[in-house]
Amino acid sequence: MLKYQYIAIEMERYITENSLQQGDKLPIIETLISHYKVSKSTIIKALKLMEDKGIVFLVRGSGIFVRGQSRQGYVNLLPSQKFEQVDHNTSPAWRKVVGMDIVGALPEVAKALGLENCSKVYTVKFVHYLEKQVLCMEQVFYNKDIISYLDKEIISNSINNYLKDVLGLKIGFSDIYLNLDKLNTEEARFFGLKLGDPMLCKEIIYHLTSGQPFCYSKAIYHYKQAKFVIKGNSVNSL
Amino acid sequence: MLKYQYIAIEMERYITENSLQQGDKLPIIETLISHYKVSKSTIIKALKLMEDKGIVFLVRGSGIFVRGQSRQGYVNLLPSQKFEQVDHNTSPAWRKVVGMDIVGALPEVAKALGLENCSKVYTVKFVHYLEKQVLCMEQVFYNKDIISYLDKEIISNSINNYLKDVLGLKIGFSDIYLNLDKLNTEEARFFGLKLGDPMLCKEIIYHLTSGQPFCYSKAIYHYKQAKFVIKGNSVNSL
Numbered sequence: 001m002l003k004y005q006y007i008a009i010e011m012e013r014y015i016t017e018n019s020l021q022q023g024d025k026l027p028i029i030e031t032l033i034s035h036y037k038v039s040k041s042t043i044i045k046a047l048k049l050m051e052d053k054g055i056v057f058l059v060r061g062s063g064i065f066v067r068g069q070s071r072q073g074y075v076n077l078l079p080s081q082k083f084e085q086v087d088h089n090t091s092p093a094w095r096k097v098v099g100m101d102i103v104g105a106l107p108e109v110a111k112a113l114g115l116e117n118c119s120k121v122y123t124v125k126f127v128h129y130l131e132k133q134v135l136c137m138e139q140v141f142y143n144k145d146i147i148s149y150l151d152k153e154i155i156s157n158s159i160n161n162y163l164k165d166v167l168g169l170k171i172g173f174s175d176i177y178l179n180l181d182k183l184n185t186e187e188a189r190f191f192g193l194k195l196g197d198p199m200l201c202k203e204i205i206y207h208l209t210s211g212q213p214f215c216y217s218k219a220i221y222h223y224k225q226a227k228f229v230i231k232g233n234s235v236n237s238l
Numbered sequence: 239m240l241k242y243q244y245i246a247i248e249m250e251r252y253i254t255e256n257s258l259q260q261g262d263k264l265p266i267i268e269t270l271i272s273h274y275k276v277s278k279s280t281i282i283k284a285l286k287l288m289e290d291k292g293i294v295f296l297v298r299g300s301g302i303f304v305r306g307q308s309r310q311g312y313v314n315l316l317p318s319q320k321f322e323q324v325d326h327n328t329s330p331a332w333r334k335v336v337g338m339d340i341v342g343a344l345p346e347v348a349k350a351l352g353l354e355n356c357s358k359v360y361t362v363k364f365v366h367y368l369e370k371q372v373l374c375m376e377q378v379f380y381n382k383d384i385i386s387y388l389d390k391e392i393i394s395n396s397i398n399n400y401l402k403d404v405l406g407l408k409i410g411f412s413d414i415y416l417n418l419d420k421l422n423t424e425e426a427r428f429f430g431l432k433l434g435d436p437m438l439c440k441e442i443i444y445h446l447t448s449g450q451p452f453c454y455s456k457a458i459y460h461y462k463q464a465k466f467v468i469k470g471n472s473v474n475s476l
Contacts (some may be wrong), residue, residue: 023449047472052290059409065449067411074415078470107403173295173305174470177312180418180436181462198418198436198461204470211261211295211303223418223436230468232316234411 004045007036014053015066022068054231061156070229077228094132097155098125100166109141112205120144124155140218172209178202186187198223242283245274250293253304260306292469312467330369335393337363347379350443350454360458364395376457384452410447416440429460436461
């Protein structure tokens, strides 16, 4: 992790631990420079990263201010560093591995991963919980040419760390797709809902820095639990 | 608009008009510098902006590559510069103003805008269409202390330009909330769907650069039309 990323995480932790509220002012840049003992450009990079992630907003000539907490029950739609460091004992969000297999890729999966139909892929099924309620069921597919080995222990811990630290993969960008539908019989039974009740489907295609897709996730959400927030950054900078 | 923003839009147009595909390589930075007659830092800012918006990806030591088109029928969830310049005659997406009023803010609206209950707000109702199908109905609320005057002509044109150019407002960041529910009788009738069919609710709270919320939008989507894509940027940079 680069120094400015570390500082951004530290500052985010400070904001959370001190329950700072929307509009609360953070120390000036000079104070941050001397506190973290880094250059001005490092602090500015850290602040830019926090601004992009919706943690702070900058008012030119006035200072750095905290953005408000999101509404209760809404989870960040975009991946956040914090989610990597979840403590399963205290966190309201956790997941369970319910199955793992090597299968031939169906057309939908093959297309997402840029493979021929029936190419071999690892598939893992998860159930995610939030506040002890079922949040979603997720099926993840990994291109077996890129991820040649997986087991339950790796999956139960941090797959991301395994991909990065053990396999040396450079994880790049992702495409996220959302759409709505009605639950089919099997899904309705799983959630304890009725056939035809609403569901949200979230698909993510993860790419290496080279642009090659290596992982495809498809999750179906319980409609009462599917509450997402996106903290948009400056509209002006678009 | 700043020069690097202009260049980013120009380059995006070039990619669209030439139907460049995922993995297609763009010219090297030196070529872009001489083509646009700007400094290296301007080009790098433009490329960073395009990377953040999911238009290109950068491979260190290798070059700048185009990110693929999104799936057909999926619209960008995050606001994009392009959406400001929609030509209603050729674009598949357009909207109709179906009502406008000054009302007292209900608790939900007052909370979103940081106002007392019953404070005066402008409210505007829109119906959005995509490919001639009803996409969503949207109700927008504006804090009347900040936006003291609105009329149908302003609304039918670009409200954003009016807020920025006429009122001189500095538009900052936004919070986007998504959740699911079932259609009520009135909503079902509007969409020509059944009571209890799925719907997606998208709320956006827009803030000034000062952090003050000034606009709250609540939109209810037809479940067959609610298809969103988010082009995530580099996972490593999170």
